Amino acid sequence: MRDFPSCFGENGVQIADSSSSSSSGGRQTAQNLVTCVYQSKLCGRSCLITVTWSKSLMGQGLSVGIDDATSQSVCKVDIKPWLFSKRKGCKTLEVDGRNKVDIYWDLSSARFGSGPEPLDGYYLALVVDCEMLLLLGDLRKEAYRKTNAGSPDSSPLFVAKREHIFGKRVYCTKAQFCDNGPVHDVAIECEMEGLGDPCLTIRIDKRIVMQVKRLAWKFRGNQTILVDGLAVEVFWDVHNWLFTQSAGSAVFMFQTSLSAEKLWSSQNFSDSSAALRWSGSQTIRERQASGFSLILYAWKNE
Structure with a gap:
């Protein structure tokens, strides 16, 4: 399993604080961004x-x-x-x-x-x-x-989108993974209450495209799915959902690049509030070939 790519490069432009959250008494409060x-x-x-x-x-x-x-x-x-x-x-x-x-x-x-x-x-x-x-x-x-x-x-x-989504068990958004392609319904489902072995399920247009069982052991990882004939690499980090007391978010990234390892710098993604940065001019010139990236921050509604 590759480390979750938590930034767009070391020398990049900071898009914003990726958690876009504030702390109050040790708890994070998500902003709708x-x-x-x-x-x-x-x-x-x-x-x-x-x-x-x-x-x-x-x-x-x-x-x-x-x-x-x-x-x-x-x-x-x-x-x-x-x-x-x-x-x-x-x-x-x-x-x-x-x-x-x-x-x-x-x-x-x-x-x-x-x-x-x-x-x-x-x-x-x-x-x-x-x-x-x-x-x-x-x-x-x-x-x-x-x-x-x-x-x-x-x-x-349109090269990247970062969105905060909210829910209790199911987290939904819409995404267009290629220029002039169809807009898809994306649903992330994670049932944890009362389960000894929580499972993560991702659906595109109500069709299951990915399931991760034994989530407590696989709380970070990546897997390739197919959307519109494109290979889409899915990264996930649900550590905050499983192991933290604060109301932190899980993080998901969908990347259409066929050569993600060449374009993304990887580091140990131990904190879902790490800043997202875009890499420098070389990556800017390569973006048309590398595709589209969707980053989702999934917050649990109290």
Whole structure:
């Protein structure tokens, strides 16, 4: 069994604290976060765009970060659209003292589900030199009309997603493992109460694709499954569920790369709150060949 790859490289850009939790009396409290990472080009250089959607008692939140191929932070903007005046707007950020990135958003008609990421009725647009760097949401015509931007020569690549999911026994999300591929229902099930030998089951579209028995002995590991004809490597770490008193999360990663060992640095994944980092420029250039990564933090509802 390979060690669980807990980071995207030693010299990478920290996406965020991966547990996104705070401690109170020794207990961790999960925040409702979804972080998406896109690969694009900024002024001819490869860059990573990180979009984090958050949800709290105050409402919805949005953070946008841009990092270039040298893994140096270029810019970051925090937007709080729960404020009435901030549900739509624009910010201009200066990059390297000479280039400007315009960030436009309109969440005034956005529809949200149980998670922090909007379902529809919105757009988020990043524009550089009158060219669309990244466009999210279904209001595409409105975004192009507002920004007066031209279409990019190539579309950004959706390379990674990190999400916090919640449940008591079953933890569900949706995932698209390849460009233009179908969106699948992903369900992780773990029944532990009253069982001497807990079992971990993963279903894709209600079909069992993986089962791990004797989970107390195999609380960390990896296994390959097939989705849409692609080999998907699944890593899991359920140590916190089984052996800790605090309300820590289990961690799961789905990686479509056929050569994951070449692209992921591995270390002993003894702490599910370890920071996720993206590796440097070499990995950025290889992302299109390496595929998509989905990281899930599964928190038990009290």
